[in-house]
Amino acid sequence: MQIAAQIIGFLAALVLLTAFGMLVQRRMTALIHLFAWQGLFLSISTAVVGFMAGQRHLYISSLLTLSLKVILLPYILHVLVRRLRIHREIETVVNVPLTMLIGVALVIFSYHLTAPVRELSTLVTRSVLPIALATVLIGLLMMITRRHAVTQIIGFLAMENGLFFAATSATYGMPLVVELGVALDVLIAAFIFGIFFFHIHTSFDSLNVEQMARLKEGD
Amino acid sequence: MKLYPFVIEILQILVLLAIAPVFAGWVKMLKCWSQGRSSPGLFQPYRDIRKLFSKDVVLAENASWIFRFTPYLVFGVALLAGCIIPILSTDLPLAATADVIVLVSLFAIARFFTALAGMDIGTAFGGMGSSREMTIASLAEPAMLMAIFTMSLAGGTTSLSQMTQVILSGQSVFRPSMAFAFLAFLLVAIAETGRIPVDNPATHLELTMIHEAMILEYSGRYLALVEWAGMMKLFLFFTLGIAAFFPWGIAASGDLYAVFSAFFFMGLKLGIEAVFLVLIETGLAKMRLFRLTEFLGSAFLLATLGMLSYFILE
Numbered sequence: 143m144q145i146a147a148q149i150i151g152f153l154a155a156l157v158l159l160t161a162f163g164m165l166v167q168r169r170m171t172a173l174i175h176l177f178a179w180q181g182l183f184l185s186i187s188t189a190v191v192g193f194m195a196g197q198r199h200l201y202i203s204s205l206l207t208l209s210l211k212v213i214l215l216p217y218i219l220h221v222l223v224r225r226l227r228i229h230r231e232i233e234t235v236v237n238v239p240l241t242m243l244i245g246v247a248l249v250i251f252s253y254h255l256t257a258p259v260r261e262l263s264t265l266v267t268r269s270v271l272p273i274a275l276a277t278v279l280i281g282l283l284m285m286i287t288r289r290h291a292v293t294q295i296i297g298f299l300a301m302e303n304g305l306f307f308a309a310t311s312a313t314y315g316m317p318l319v320v321e322l323g324v325a326l327d328v329l330i331a332a333f334i335f336g337i338f339f340f341h342i343h344t345s346f347d348s349l350n351v352e353q354m355a356r357l358k359e360g361d
Numbered sequence: 362m363k364l365y366p367f368v369i370e371i372l373q374i375l376v377l378l379a380i381a382p383v384f385a386g387w388v389k390m391l392k393c394w395s396q397g398r399s400s401p402g403l404f405q406p407y408r409d410i411r412k413l414f415s416k417d418v419v420l421a422e423n424a425s426w427i428f429r430f431t432p433y434l435v436f437g438v439a440l441l442a443g444c445i446i447p448i449l450s451t452d453l454p455l456a457a458t459a460d461v462i463v464l465v466s467l468f469a470i471a472r473f474f475t476a477l478a479g480m481d482i483g484t485a486f487g488g489m490g491s492s493r494e495m496t497i498a499s500l501a502e503p504a505m506l507m508a509i510f511t512m513s514l515a516g517g518t519t520s521l522s523q524m525t526q527v528i529l530s531g532q533s534v535f536r537p538s539m540a541f542a543f544l545a546f547l548l549v550a551i552a553e554t555g556r557i558p559v560d561n562p563a564t565h566l567e568l569t570m571i572h573e574a575m576i577l578e579y580s581g582r583y584l585a586l587v588e589w590a591g592m593m594k595l596f597l598f599f600t601l602g603i604a605a606f607f608p609w610g611i612a613a614s615g616d617l618y619a620v621f622s623a624f625f626f627m628g629l630k631l632g633i634e635a636v637f638l639v640l641i642e643t644g645l646a647k648m649r650l651f652r653l654t655e656f657l658g659s660a661f662l663l664a665t666l667g668m669l670s671y672f673i674l675e
Contacts, residue, residue, distance in 0.1 A: 151674040155537030158670070162662060166655070239658035246665050253673055272673050 146194040147266045150311075153187035154270040157307060158249070161280045164300055165245050166238050170228050170292065174219045177296050181211030184303055188310050191267055199318040200310070206325050207306070215299060218332050219292065226343050228292060235287045248279040259312070270311035277304030291342060291349040295335050302328055364615040366454045370444055372620065373453070376627075377443035381596035382406035382589065384631055391639040406592060413585035421482045421578060431478040432579065432586035438471040439593040448600045449623045450612040451522040451529075460519040461509045464601075465502065468553070468594070472498055475587075479575030486567065490574025493650065497559065497571065500657035501552045504545055507664035511542040512605050514671050521601075525608040537674055541667030543606045548660035550598045552653070555591075557642040559653060562591075569647065596631075603630050 160180040167173045185207040192200025236244070252275035260268050281301030285294045302324075309316045316324075339349060346353045364372075386403045393400035420429070444455040445464055459467070476494055479487035509519075515538055516524035552559045560571040567574075576587050604611065610626025612619035648656060 151670075152537050152540070155541065155666075155670045155674060158666065159541070159663075162666065166659065238655050242658055242662045246662065246669070249666070249669050253669070269674050273670075 146190055147269075149190055150187050150194075150267055150270060153183050153190070154273045154307075154311075156183045157187070157277060157303070158273050161277045161300060161304070162242070162245055164296065165241055165280055165284050165287075170223050171220070173293065173296055174216050174223065177219075177299060178212050178216040180300065180303055181207055181215075184307055185212060187270075187307070188315070191310050191314060194266065195314045197314050199321075200315050202318060203306075203310075203315060203321045206321065210325055210329060211299070211303065214329070215332050218336060219296070222336055222339055223292065226339065226349065228290070228349060235289060241283070241287050244283060245280050248283060249273075249276040252276040252279055263312070265312070265314065267311040267314075271308060274304050274308035274311050277301075277307060280304075289350050289352055291339060291351055294351065295332075299328070299332075364617055364620060366452050366615060369450045369615055369620060370453055370455055373448050373450075374440060374443055376448060376624065377440070377593055377596065380628075380631075381593040382410065384596050384599070384635065385592040387632065388595070388635045388638060391635055392642060395639055395643045406588075410585050410589055413580075413588065414582050416581045418581035418583055423483060424578075425481055427474065428478045428481040428578075429583070431474045432583040432590070434474050435471045435590040436586045436593075438467050439590045439597065442467055442597050443593065445521060446597060446601050447522045447525050447604045447608070447611055448627060449620050450615060451525050452613070452615050453522055456520060456522040461513065461521050461524075462506070462519055464521065465505055465509065469498070469502065471590070471594075475572075475575050479577075482578045484578060486570075486574045486577050490571055490577070493571045494575060496650075497552055497653060497657070500654060501549050501660070504657055504660035504664050505549045505553070507661060507668060508542045508545040508549065511538050511545075511664060511667040511671060514668065515539055515542075515675075521604060525604045525611060526613060528605075528608050529611065529613060538667045538671035539606065541663050541670060543602075545660045545664035545667060546602055546605070548656065548663070550602060551641070552657055552660070554595045554598050556638065558645045558648045558656065561647055599631055599634050600627065602634070603627070 157180055160176050160183065163176045164173055164180070167176060185204045188200050188204040188207060192198070192204060249272070253272040256272045256275055259271060263271075278301050281297045281299075281304055284297030284300065288294055288297065306321075306324075315321065342354075343349055383403060383406070386401075386406045389405070390400040390403055441455075441459075442464060444453065445459050447453060447456070472494065476491035479491035479494075481487070512524060513519045515536060516527040518524055518527070551557075555562055555572040561569060562572070564570050565573055565577075570577075572591070576584065579587055607630060610623055610630070612623040
């Protein structure tokens, strides 16, 4: 039990590390790899939680995470990046060291925010909750600080990872029906994003979302 | 047979003085092999030092006492640090005089004086090297201290030998905070010892050198001392990493047999660590100077995450 809790703690730390890695990474392929790694850590930790709590359905959601977030979504993103010939992001809105500091502040903030929950919860995984919340917030920060549409999508998917992690750590996972629904949603969303990116790319010649300011009527 | 603590202290200094050049030679040798060149041999640093000691010193006319004093200070600091870091045994009488924070500031003093000496002569390169070195130092030191604070939190002490003892008696295996602190330490150690992504120890190209630019004006025995101290610093950072993160094998008592096996394990671990260092050095290209803020910023980030995960997860 103690060992399992330590393993989960370690995996949580790795999830946080990959979240920060995505926050500062400039290269598109490395970013997708980091996203896949995060999914892998998430999937392993879900399986460990399932083993520890004796919840069978967590194995299924672990496998779902593995197939969807480690294999399928990174593959789709890779194909997208290769087809659209994006390798390097143009620039970030805020410079990298400052983004890192904001990220650290978000971790501290989520630690404070989840303090009452940790006091009340009796689950072994309760200490992981602040990290899950921090992953959500860092995903959000990534969506704010990046100008590129693909990176924003990866930020969005990282947020979803964080939510999934929070559900696993706070309540030993959502009901399986809900998880299946969310997984399907994410998959469909990825396909729709892919189609949209092609269209945006053909009409704007770039995936920089700043360009979309041109959409509004000139005054 | 029990050894007196001060005998161990003397042994440590001897090991530091003797093994540091061999270690530097080993790193150079591995590097040559990995790049398909023939190497100058394991003992080349000894030959270099001996050659430099027998040469005359050429001093600039306007060199002040700082310039002449700095090599001795840098060398002395390296020796003192060698007495504090548990290289062979944790049973060190001098370890009580300084904890890790003092250790960091000892290295800072050495760097401060090297930077002053670089500017003392008044050549352009010296000043440029000093300013670059201080830029790196101002970014590396907070990260270093943060990593050390994380280690001290985990060990419950700032004394390095006590910290090593705590880890040697180890309770928990999976410590995310230690893993983060180790990664941060790795990045800082690369920056502090002037290895490749940050500084190239082998270059004398004007625009890229950092540490070499500061000591460009040294010659003869002064240069020998500075170079020797540089090798000792590399050795010390590696043994500091071993003592803080992989202390298994370091003797906890003054037992002669334990000290000998500690020496053996030290050699083994240093040999392996050198391979990793060389892999990093040959695998990466030297970074642009303005990229260093990101490099050392991520070291600081990792150390801070280590500290946070200590509070959150442990």
